[in-house]
Amino acid sequence: MRSYCILYFISGFDLYGHGQWTVRKSGLPGRNGVPGIPGLPGKLIQSGCASLAGPKGEKGATGPSGTAKSGKPGPTGPKGEKGSDGPTGAKGARGEPGTPARAPGPYGTSGVTYVQWGKKSCSASGVQTLYSGVAAGSHYQSSGGGANTQCLPLDPEWGYYKSGVQGSGASYIYGSEYELDQGIQPFINKKLVHHDVPCAVCYAANKNTQFMLPAKMTCPTGWSRAYRGYLMAEKNNHAGRSMYLCVDHNAEGTAGGGADHNGYTLYPVEARCGSLPCRPYVDGRELTCSVCLK
Template sequence: MSAADDQSNLRSPPGESASGAVYVRWGHHSCPSSSELVYTGSAAGTSWDDSGGGVNQLCLSQSPVYDSPVAGVSGQRSFVHGMDYLIYDFPHLQSKKDHDVPCAVCLAPARVAKLIIPGTNVCPSNGWTREYGGYLMSNKINSLHRRTMHICVDRAMQGIPRTAGVPSGNKRDALYLVEGRCSSGGGIPCGPYVDGYELTCAVCTK
């Protein structure tokens, strides 16, 4: 099957509309009841110690289709690796440490806007629907680690079952919780924010 043939399978049947807001539900195999599942995948990204490669996390298809591949690992390529949770000193999610990260691409029908709000796990009250709430996560701050995008990982965090207890060194990309660092002299304000608290997030559609 060619890539073009595979794409044709994703088209809506005649008379059906695929309009709506599309988002990734990070950390979960399925979509909320308010949305339709487009596909289930596995989170992947560039290794934390590579200086090149993409900065964004990918929801990688579980049904790959190749087009004229060349066998063998080439030094003239960019690489993506599996991604796992590295969660320390946070009892609520401690059991998910070293699990690989699932993801689901979801379609919210009849909605046209998507909003990811960092710092809160609730959505605006004027007609927005909360698809899910969770924790802000990214690669950690370290001179040996590269920068990544911040993503919103579902609070009902799931892992890929076969990956339980597999050391993170086999996966090469990781998600850490994000803390807010506030200041009374400018920057993120202390008062509404608490220095060192883990930040939440919400994915909203309208």
């Protein structure tokens, strides 16, 4: 607590005798008197003045520890760089054998299809004939139509159709004939002139691929041969275009198909020297072929 000094001033103004105030009776106001003599300075009387400061006290004892208060989490720091890959772990134990999804089918779980031209059924061992048909394509004089030869089945199924030939509003397909009337008879059967060409679509189980190998009667090592034969296609000066087909060397004709209709015609393919190297090829010689499976 602070102490304060209280100061009193005793004025010497109008103070006479033993410190008594002179009382005057009020009368009529008089004239202004002569200015009095200045009084003596008043005496300073101290009362309750503060004492001098005492000596510095000793350091107090340490207070009890305060209770810590958790602050709010700070902001997420930036993403660190990717660390290096750790060492490869130990190899795990081998799992239990799986259960087969289903038993293999009668022809295995894989297989390929191909067409055997010139035959009514597939001749290779273990190969299934899916269906028999007739070879067909565009007319030999037509510049339009399809270029790939089709093996049409003998039991067609019809959807929507309009009776009658539609003329310019349709594309046509014709049955194929052997054209062997120029004295070229490479096949075993020598009575195939103008006969219609049969075909068979074949399924070889447990095979993954197949291809037609031109100018060869044997297949590469590790491949099996489905059949061998001779290359045939449309005549070189015909307007139509066709695929090169490998027709079986022991080709057949369809029953009653010996009439010369000249629809889609097939001729033996001969090698011509020039840009084709001779030898090994021989000018004018008919080319062989084979269909290979693996």
